């Protein structure tokens with residue numbers, strides 16, 4: 001067993017987060033009792049962050065428990081729920097905050113339902129290409145920013161968001177889907193070049209093949 005934190009563990013080839021809402025499985029994932037703790041399986045096939053934690057050479061890029069995170073492209077909240085397990089915990093006793101941005105009202109509806117049992121998640125209906133829609137809700141620069149939007153122009157969106165919202169030395173994670181870009185073949189090389197030109201330090205380029213095809217997760221520091 002490898003502990004990535006007190007609240008996230010790798011056991012064999014499976015990933016688990018300590019369930020903040022005991023007895024509740026969000027998408028039918030397995031639950032496991034361990035004394036007074038309950039662990040919830042984190043499926044790497046439905047979470048690029050989960051896949052990256054399993055495939056990284058150095059899976060040390062989770063945010064600190066209790067910190068403020070900005071998550072762009074939150075979808076229906078699958079990954080957000082595990083992030084919440086780690087950053088906020090039961091009834092948000094760790095006092096963390098996950099600002100969950102998505103352009104789809106259907107996704108935000110699901111997130112509003114999720115945040116009722118998981119305080120600390122702030123759902124935000126916004127287009128992450130328009131920082132002015134996000135600015136009023138992000139009162140200070142964040143130490144951790146994640147983007148998973150599967151839309152063309154992913155790298156420029158990420159660079160702009162980091163410039164606007166990420167704190168110095170903050171961790172930035174860009175999940176890039178090559179099939180979403182016009183130049184599919186050159187997408188990863190282009191993204192790496194742009195990140196370096198923009199002044200980021202590239203820590204690791206994590207190929208998610210096996211869990212998510214045509215995806216690379218770039219781990220950078222600002």
Ligand SMILES: C[S@@+](CC[C@H](N)C(=O)[O-])C[C@H]1O[C@@H](n2cnc3c(N)ncnc32)[C@H](O)[C@@H]1O
Nearest residue numbers: 073074075078079102103104127128148149151
């Ligand atoms: C692949 S899904 C995200 C899945 C999610 N990260 C997870 O692991 O559960 C991509 C999401 O990005 C959202 N999206 C696409 N373009 C966006 C934009 N410009 N601003 C905000 N969200 C966007 C989509 O609505 C969709 O929900």
